[in-house]
Amino acid sequence: MSDEEDDLILDELDDAELVLQMHDDLYDGMSDEIAEAVHILLKRDWTPYDILTKALVEGMRIVGIDFRDGILFVPEVLLAAGAMKKGMHILKPLLVETGAPQLGKVVIGTVKGDIHDIGKNLVAMMMEGAGFEIIDLGINNPVEDYIDALKREKADILGMSALLTTTMPYMKIVIDTMVEQGIRDDYIVLVGGAPLNEEFGKAIGSDAYCRDAAVAVETAKEFMARKHNQA
Amino acid sequence: MQTLIIACGALAREVLALIKLNGWQHMELQCLPADLHLRPEKIPDAVEAAVVAARGQYARIFVAYADCGTGGLLAARCESLGVEMISGPHCYSFFEGNDAFAARGEVTSFYLTDFLARQFEAFVWRPMGLDKHPELRDLYFGNYEKLVFLAQTEDDALTQAAQAAAQKLGLVFERRFTGYGDLGSALDHGNSGT
Numbered sequence: 001m002s003d004e005e006d007d008l009i010l011d012e013l014d015d016a017e018l019v020l021q022m023h024d025d026l027y028d029g030m031s032d033e034i035a036e037a038v039h040i041l042l043k044r045d046w047t048p049y050d051i052l053t054k055a056l057v058e059g060m061r062i063v064g065i066d067f068r069d070g071i072l073f074v075p076e077v078l079l080a081a082g083a084m085k086k087g088m089h090i091l092k093p094l095l096v097e098t099g100a101p102q103l104g105k106v107v108i109g110t111v112k113g114d115i116h117d118i119g120k121n122l123v124a125m126m127m128e129g130a131g132f133e134i135i136d137l138g139i140n141n142p143v144e145d146y147i148d149a150l151k152r153e154k155a156d157i158l159g160m161s162a163l164l165t166t167t168m169p170y171m172k173i174v175i176d177t178m179v180e181q182g183i184r185d186d187y188i189v190l191v192g193g194a195p196l197n198e199e200f201g202k203a204i205g206s207d208a209y210c211r212d213a214a215v216a217v218e219t220a221k222e223f224m225a226r227k228h229n230q231a
Numbered sequence: 232m233q234t235l236i237i238a239c240g241a242l243a244r245e246v247l248a249l250i251k252l253n254g255w256q257h258m259e260l261q262c263l264p265a266d267l268h269l270r271p272e273k274i275p276d277a278v279e280a281a282v283v284a285a286r287g288q289y290a291r292i293f294v295a296y297a298d299c300g301t302g303g304l305l306a307a308r309c310e311s312l313g314v315e316m317i318s319g320p321h322c323y324s325f326f327e328g329n330d331a332f333a334a335r336g337e338v339t340s341f342y343l344t345d346f347l348a349r350q351f352e353a354f355v356w357r358p359m360g361l362d363k364h365p366e367l368r369d370l371y372f373g374n375y376e377k378l379v380f381l382a383q384t385e386d387d388a389l390t391q392a393a394q395a396a397a398q399k400l401g402l403v404f405e406r407r408f409t410g411y412g413d414l415g416s417a418l419d420h421g422n423s424g425t
Contacts, residue, residue, distance in 0.1 A: 075360025078367050113338055115374035139374055140338060165298045166320045166333075195271070195302030 010037050015044065019055050026059035027066075029079025031086040038087045048094040049101070056087045057129040064126075064214040074118070081122055088129065101131050104224045107149045108159035109137030111170040116163035119193060119213075123159060126213040127220060132157070143174045150187055156227070157220055160206075162193040172204035179205070188223040190216060234258045235288070236418060237281045238295035240265030241346040241354075242322065245383055246295060249415050258418070261285070265346070269358050271300030275308040282312050293418060297321050317417045326381050326412040339376040341402060345383040348393040356399070368400065377403040383411055 010033065013021055018037055025033040034056075041051045063080045066072040072080075106127055110120050117139050124134045135153050137145055150158055158178075162168040171191050178184040184205070191201050192210040201209025207223060210216035234255075238246050240262040250258050261281060267274050278294055285292055294309050294316035309316045319325045323342040324332040347354055356362055359371055378400060380393035390406055397404035 073358075073360070075364055075367060078360075078370055079364060113336070115338055117374065118370060164320070165300060165302055168302065195298075195300050197302055197304065200302060 011040050015041070015046075019058075022055040023059040023062055026056065026080050026083050027063055027072075027076075029076065029083050031083040034083040034087045035090060038090045042090075042094075048091045048098055052088070052091050052095065052100070052129055056084050056091075057126070060084050060126060060129070061214060064212060068212055068214075077122070078118065081125060084129070085125060088125070102133060103131040103221060104156035105133045105135065105153055106157040106159055106220065107135045107137065107146065107153060107155045108161070109141040109146065109149075110139040110161045110163075111167050111174070112140055112142045113170060114162050114164055114167035115139045116193075117161070119163070120159075120161035122213045123161070123192065123210070123216045126217050127159075130217045130221065132220060143170075143177045146174050147177065147181065147183070150183070155187065156224060157188045157190060159190045159192070159216070161191070162196070165195045168193060168196055168200065169204075171206065175205045188220070188227070190219060190223075192216060233289050234291040234293060235285050236260050236293050236295050237278060237285070238262050239268065239299065239322070241268055241344070241350075242295055242414070244346070245411055245414060246418065248384075249411055249418060253415070253419070255419070259289075265350075265354070268299070268354065272304075274299060274301050275304050278305060279308055279312060282314055295414075295418065297325055317414070319413065323381055325414055325417065326383060326409040327407070328409075328412045337379070339374065340379045340405075341372065341375045341377070341400065343378060343380050343393050343396060345386070345389055348380060348382075348389045348396065351392065351396045355396070372400045372402065375400070375402055377405050380404070380406045381409045382406055383409060 008021065010018060010021065018040065022034060022037045025037065038051055041055065060080060063072060063077060067077050108120060108124050110117050124136050128134045135149055135155065137149055146158060149155065160171045160174060162171065175184065175189060189206045190208050190210050191206045196209055198209045208219045210219050234257055236246055236258055238260060243260065243262045246260050250260065263277050263281060267277055274296060278296065282292055292314045294314055296305060297317045297319040298305060299321050305316065317325055319329040322344055326344060343351065359367065361368055378393070378397035380390065382390065393406065394404050
């Protein structure tokens with residue numbers, strides 16, 4: 001869009017066109033355009049929750065599908081995530097004010113010995129967008145950090161991430177400690193990260209291995225629904 | 232009787248150097264594309280296809296890969312194929328020596344080998360999209376503190392390239408000469424020799 005005459009005037013689009021344009025802009029990682037479009041929809045009296053779900057989360061869902069299918073790669077996903085983050089930054093305080101639905105509370109962090117947080121940050125952002133409250137413990141977390149946060153925050157879900165073959169076994173240490181303390185069944189435990197797979201998730205006693213951020217959101221929703229049905 | 236070494240393309244020079252150095256005339260090298268390094272989930276199938284194609288033609292087939300981000304799937308595949316592979320998580324570890332690497336317990340170091348120093352643009356900078364979006368650098372590398380160049384050979388040009396890479400990534404530079412580490416004994420004896 002380098003030619004001035006090609007520039008799109010976002011404010012001239014109707015709502016449906018603008019939302020589709022936001023999906024495209026998210027896909028292309030255009031954060032300034034996303035911020036502008038969010039402001040336009042707010043001016044048009046859209047609720048922050050609708051902007052979040054129909055424009056941003058839906059846009060990122062499309063990005064997620066193309067990442068899974070090998071059409072997009074990590075750099076493009078990071079740029080898209082950056083654009084979504086910019087939109088969410090505007091919406092977040094408004095969502096609090098307007099009382100958007102809360103699906104549950106998630107403690108999330110990368111395991112001890114591992115400093116990789118790209119995947120974890122994407123999952124946290126998508127879960128937040130879906131309506132989960134996120135307690136992000138960051139990187140390199142020992143078992144005590146996870147367990148303290150779960151108890152302190154009265155969380156529903158524990159999310160653990162690892163990028164390294166050498167650090168992923170630490171997830172089992174966390175789960176085993178939860179079992180020893182008799183608190184394992186109080187929480188839904190989801191795990192993810194590039195070298196993990198479904199068998200590993202089962203072998204260490206997690207509730208589910210989540211292949212990507214979109215799967216993590218759907219899995220978390222599913223487990224929360226089951227939890228409510230049991231209550 | 233001949234031995235076939237099925238190796239990651241990133242190890243080609245090192246394996247050939249060891250074959251020459253040790254006079255291992257019974258060894259043949261077949262490399263798989265080095266860019267599998269960027270897609271570890273594809274390594275087990277690629278290795279299996281190479282092993283199956285070579286089966287029956289060699290007295291021994293050895294897989295010159297460590298786990299390399301496959302999360303144990305390559306080890307399981309090699310076991311089912313009845314072939315040995317290199318112990319350890321990745322080449323950074325076996326070049327330094329698996330025990331020594333584990334003992335360091337470094338968390339915030341990003342590693343380059345001779346291959347990666349030579350191919351930094353093609354295997355690190357461009358695949359991460361940093362040529363087009365340098366603003367992503369700190370998202371990838373913000374949690375790292377230093378770049379450790381694990382040097383297999385004494386090569387000033389490679390050291391300079393690794394140092395330039397560290398500067399580009401905004402990391403402190405450290406060079407460690409490792410030589411070929413556990414690679415030689417793994418090729419020669421399998422893991423019983425390491």
